Amino acid sequence: MASNGNDIVVRLKGIGKVYASGALQVTALEDINVEVARGEMVAITGPSGSGKSTLMNVLGCLDRPSSGVYELGGRNVARMGDDDLAAMRNRFLGFIFQNYNLLPLQSAQQNVELPLIYRGMARRARHEAARAALAAVGLSDRMHHRPAELSGGQQQRVAIARALAAQPEVLLGDEPTGNLDSRTGTEIMALIQRLNEQGLTVIMVTHDPRIARHCRRVVSVADGHIVGDEQVTDRLIAQPGAAEPVSA
Amino acid sequence: MNVAEAFRLAWGGILANKLRSFLTALGVIIGVGAVIALVAVGQGTTQAITQRLSALGSNLIIVFGAPNKGVRLTAADAANAQKQIPYLTASMPVVSGGVTVAWQAQSYATTLNGVTPNYPQMRNAPVADGSFFTAQDVQNRSLVVVLGQTVVQQLQMTGNPVGQTVSVNGYPAQVVGVQAAIGGSTGGQNQDDIVLMPYTAAQRILGTAYVNQLYFQVGNGNDAGIATAWLQALFDHQFGRSQSVNVLSQDQLLSTVASTTATFTLLLGAVAGVSLLVGGIGIMNIMLVSVIERTREIGIRKAVGARRWHLLAQFLFESATLSCLGGLIGIAAGVFGARAIAQSGSYHAVVTSGSVILAFAFAAVVGIVFGLWPAMQASRLDPIVALRHE
Numbered sequence: 001m002a003s004n005g006n007d008i009v010v011r012l013k014g015i016g017k018v019y020a021s022g023a024l025q026v027t028a029l030e031d032i033n034v035e036v037a038r039g040e041m042v043a044i045t046g047p048s049g050s051g052k053s054t055l056m057n058v059l060g061c062l063d064r065p066s067s068g069v070y071e072l073g074g075r076n077v078a079r080m081g082d083d084d085l086a087a088m089r090n091r092f093l094g095f096i097f098q099n100y101n102l103l104p105l106q107s108a109q110q111n112v113e114l115p116l117i118y119r120g121m122a123r124r125a126r127h128e129a130a131r132a133a134l135a136a137v138g139l140s141d142r143m144h145h146r147p148a149e150l151s152g153g154q155q156q157r158v159a160i161a162r163a164l165a166a167q168p169e170v171l172l173g174d175e176p177t178g179n180l181d182s183r184t185g186t187e188i189m190a191l192i193q194r195l196n197e198q199g200l201t202v203i204m205v206t207h208d209p210r211i212a213r214h215c216r217r218v219v220s221v222a223d224g225h226i227v228g229d230e231q232v233t234d235r236l237i238a239q240p241g242a243a244e245p246v247s248a
Numbered sequence: 249m250n251v252a253e254a255f256r257l258a259w260g261g262i263l264a265n266k267l268r269s270f271l272t273a274l275g276v277i278i279g280v281g282a283v284i285a286l287v288a289v290g291q292g293t294t295q296a297i298t299q300r301l302s303a304l305g306s307n308l309i310i311v312f313g314a315p316n317k318g319v320r321l322t323a324a325d326a327a328n329a330q331k332q333i334p335y336l337t338a339s340m341p342v343v344s345g346g347v348t349v350a351w352q353a354q355s356y357a358t359t360l361n362g363v364t365p366n367y368p369q370m371r372n373a374p375v376a377d378g379s380f381f382t383a384q385d386v387q388n389r390s391l392v393v394v395l396g397q398t399v400v401q402q403l404q405m406t407g408n409p410v411g412q413t414v415s416v417n418g419y420p421a422q423v424v425g426v427q428a429a430i431g432g433s434t435g436g437q438n439q440d441d442i443v444l445m446p447y448t449a450a451q452r453i454l455g456t457a458y459v460n461q462l463y464f465q466v467g468n469g470n471d472a473g474i475a476t477a478w479l480q481a482l483f484d485h486q487f488g489r490s491q492s493v494n495v496l497s498q499d500q501l502l503s504t505v506a507s508t509t510a511t512f513t514l515l516l517g518a519v520a521g522v523s524l525l526v527g528g529i530g531i532m533n534i535m536l537v538s539v540i541e542r543t544r545e546i547g548i549r550k551a552v553g554a555r556r557w558h559l560l561a562q563f564l565f566e567s568a569t570l571s572c573l574g575g576l577i578g579i580a581a582g583v584f585g586a587r588a589i590a591q592s593g594s595y596h597a598v599v600t601s602g603s604v605i606l607a608f609a610f611a612a613v614v615g616i617v618f619g620l621w622p623a624m625q626a627s628r629l630d631p632i633v634a635l636r637h638e
C-alpha cells in the first residue's frame with residue numbers, strides 16, 4: 001500500500017521468532033517484513049501452525065521477537081523491557097481474543113475500565129469512558145452484567161469496548177470471530193468495519209476466507225513466512241442485523 | 249494506579265472468595281489472639297506477684313537461719329543486730345510452724361507465726377477487729393492470738409471472734425484481734441491463712457527456743473543494700489563462717505521474681521509467636537495457590553497494560569490486608585480470651601497496649617513478608633504464558 005512514512009503505524013523489519021522447547025528449536029517466524037499504515041484493515045490468514053498467533057503476539061507487544069526490528073508508532077519495541085511493553089499495550093494497542101478473555105467476576109463495565117485503571121485515570125473519568133465505550137458497541141443495557149450472563153457475541157463486544165475505551169492507535173484481534181456462529185461473527189465484523197471507517201487501524205488473524213474478505217488487505221502466512229500480501233478487491237460489507245453480508 | 253486503587257483490587261480479591269479468605273486469616277487470628285491472651289496471663293501474674301511482694305511492707309530485710317547447718321537464730325539476735333547496725337529502725341523475730349486450731353466442733357490446720365507487736369507495721373497488715381497483742385503479752389508469754397480471715401472462715405466462727413477462746417494445738421488461746429483481709433493466693437502462701445501469737449508463747453507451743461526468721465526494717469530504702477551487707481557480716485562473724493545466714497531484701501526479692509516472671513512471659517509469648525508464624529506460612533501457601541489459580545486473570549491484566557508493580561501491589565495488598573484484618577479480629581479474640589481467663593479465677597490476666605501493638609505489628613509484617621514471594625511470582629508471569637493457562 002502506498003503511503004508516506006508518517007502514516008506507517010506498524011513496521012516489521014526482518015522479524016524472526018524461534019521457540020526453544022527443550023533441545024528442539026522451532027522457527028515460528030522468519031524474516032517477516034510488513035508495514036501497516038494508519039486506517040488500514042488487515043487480515044492475516046494461513047493454515048494452522050503457520051505462525052499467525054506468534055506474529056499477532058509480537059504485534060501486540062505480548063511477546064518479543066527473537067530477531068528484527070518492530071517499530072510501533074515510530075518506536076522500536078523489539079528490545080523494550082516488560083514494563084515499557086506493558087505501557088505500549090496500554091496506550092497504543094487494543095487487543096481482542098478468540099476466547100474474549102474477560103475477568104469472570106467483574107461486570108462488563110468493570111472489565112472495560114481495566115486498562116484505564118492501569119493508565120491512572122480517575123474513577124469518575126473511567127466510569128464515563130467505559131459507559132461511552134459500551135454504548136459504542138451497543139451494550140448500554142448490559143453494563144452491570146457479568147461475562148457469564150452475556151452471550152458470546154456480547155462478550156466479544158465487551159472485549160472490543162475494553163479495547164476501545166483505551167482509545168488505541170491499533171486494534172489487534174486473534175480470531176475474534178473464531179468462537180462465534182457466522183451470524184454473530186458478521187455482526188462483530190460490522191462493528192469492526194464501522195470502527196475502521198472512523199479511522200481505527202485494524203489487524204486481525206482469521207483462517208476464515210469470508211471473514212478475511214471483510215478487510216481491505218489480506219496478508220497470507222505459511223510456515224513462518226509471508227507468502228502473499230494483496231488488497232481485497234471483492235470486499236464484503238457486513239450489515240449489522242443482517243444474516244448475509246453484501247458485496248461492496 | 250494509586251494506593252487506594254491497589255487496595256480496591258486487593259479487597260475485590262478477598263471478597264471473591266470469602267470463606268477461603270477467612271480461613272486464610274484464621275491462622276493470624278489465632279496467632280495474634282494467642283499472643284495477646286498468653287502475654288496477658290504472663291503480665292497479670294507478674295503484676296499480682298509484685299503487688300503481693302510490695303504488700304510485704306516497705307524497706308523490709310529478712311534474715312533466714314540454716315538449722316541444718318547449725319545456724320539457729322534467736323530473738324536476742326534480732327535485738328542485738330538492731331543495736332549494732334544504725335540503719336535498722338525496727339526488728340522482729342518470727343517463729344513459725346504448722347498447728348491445728350479448733351473452735352467448738354471445728355478444727356483447721358494452719359500456720360502459726362510467733363511475732364511481736366511490730367508485725368502490723370512491718371508487714372503492712374493492719375488489724376480489722378479488736379487489737380494486736382502488746383509487748384506486755386510478749387513478755388508474759390500470753391496465750392493470745394490474732395486470726396487471719398481464712399482461719400475465721402474455716403472455723404465458721406459465729407458472732408464477733410474477738411474475746412472468744414480457741415485452742416491452738418490444745419492450748420487455749422484468747423482471740424484479741426482479727427486481721428484485715430489481704431486477699432489472693434497467687435505466687436505464694438495465702439497471707440490470710442495464718443494465726444499470729446507472741447513469739448514467746450509460740451515457742452512454747454512449737455517446742456523450740458529458736459526462731460526461723462528475723463525481720464528488719466530500714467528507715468530509708470536506699471540503705472537496704474548496705475544494711476543487708478552489714479547483717480550478713482554480723483551473722484557470719486557470730487557463726488564463724490561465710491554465708492551463714494541468708495539475707496534477703498525486698499528489692500532483691502522483687503528483682504528475682506521479676507526476672508523469673510519475665511522469662512515466663514517471654515516463653516508464653518514465644519509459643520504464641522510460633523503459631524503466628526505458622527499463620528503467616530498459611531497465608532503464603534494460599535497466596536501461592538491463588539496466584540496459580542488466577543494466572544489467567546494476571547495474564548488478562550498484563551495484556552491490557554498492567555505493569556509488574558501493579559500486580560505486585562495487588563497481591564501484596566491482598567496478603568497484607570488479610571493479615572491485618574486477621575490481626576484486628578485476633579486482638580478482639582485475645583482481649584476477650586484474656587478476660588475469660590481472668591474471670592475463670594485461676595489466673596490473672598492483664599492486656600497491655602504494648603502486647604497488642606506488638607502482636608498486630610508482627611501480624612502485618614508476617615502478611616507482607618509471606619505475601620512478597622507469591623506477589624513476585626504473580627508480577628513475573630509472562631503475559632503469553634499466563635493467557636494460555638487454563
Ligand SMILES: Nc1ncnc2c1ncn2[C@@H]1O[C@H](COP(=O)(O)OP(=O)(O)OP(=O)(O)O)[C@@H](O)[C@H]1O
Pocket residue numbers: 019020021026027028046047048049050051052053054055207
Ligand atoms: N510456546 C511455544 N513453544 C514452542 N513452540 C511454539 C510455541 N508457540 C507456538 N509454537 C509453534 O510455533 C508454530 C506457530 O504457532 P502459532 O500458534 O503461531 O500458529 P497459528 O498460525 O496461530 O496456528 P492456529 O491457526 O492453529 O492457531 C507452531 O509450529 C507451534 O507449534
Ligand SMILES: [Mg+2]
Pocket residue numbers: 052053054
Ligand atoms: Mg493461532
